[in-house]
Amino acid sequence: MTPCVTLAGVGSAASLSWLALHLGVAKPRLPSQLLLLQLTSAALVCSVLAGFAFTGTSAIAGHWLYGARGCIAHALIHHVGVVVQLWTLAGLAVERWLHCRPSPLPPPPPPPPARWYARALALPWLLGVVVAAPPLLGWGSFGCDASGVWCGVSWGGGGGSSSSFAYAVFALLAGRLIPATVT
Numbered sequence: 001m002t003p004c005v006t007l008a009g010v011g012s013a014a015s016l017s018w019l020a021l022h023l024g025v026a027k028p029r030l031p032s033q034l035l036l037l038q039l040t041s042a043a044l045v046c047s048v049l050a051g052f053a054f055t056g057t058s059a060i061a062g063h064w065l066y067g068a069r070g071c072i073a074h075a076l077i078h079h080v081g082v083v084v085q086l087w088t089l090a091g092l093a094v095e096r097w098l099h100c101r102p103s104p105l106p107p108p109p110p111p112p113p114a115r116w117y118a119r120a121l122a123l124p125w126l127l128g129v130v131v132a133a134p135p136l137l138g139w140g141s142f143g144c145d146a147s148g149v150w151c152g153v154s155w156g157g158g159g160g161s162s163s164s165f166a167y168a169v170f171a172l173l174a175g176r177l178i179p180a181t182v183t
Helices: 002-026 031-049 052-061 067-100 114-132 162-182
Strands: 142-144 151-153
Touching (some): 031 067, 031 114, 067 162, 151 162
């Protein structure tokens, strides 16, 4: 368990130091650096707000320690963070393609306009909420995994209902496969 604690601490410290360096000292100069800051912020959300502090202590105890509401909050925050990370990576891939694509003219194409970056920063968070919130409204469900120490989307369909299965397919496509395909 000690290597896991060390890895979680090092990852969180690295994300925090990267954010502090770029927000406090280096100040983002390029709009694409904002996408990298967003990627780091989403990773930090996953590791600190829905990460090892909850799953690690539950693993040590051998069961989920934070009750049903804690499970739902953990799963929601983690699911939003993962979706934001994947869609931000897709946005970075599209931004790099737009900036570096071959052009028939000798000079490189101009970078995307500022509006594009504003949308690229807002859209992943909106999609994260859209993909993660349906279980709060009764479509799909969050629950503990088989080990009982981690909470997330009930990919198995939450009791076998077709509605829960439809949500699992939606979450898999919109939150995982489509952004992975773009990148």
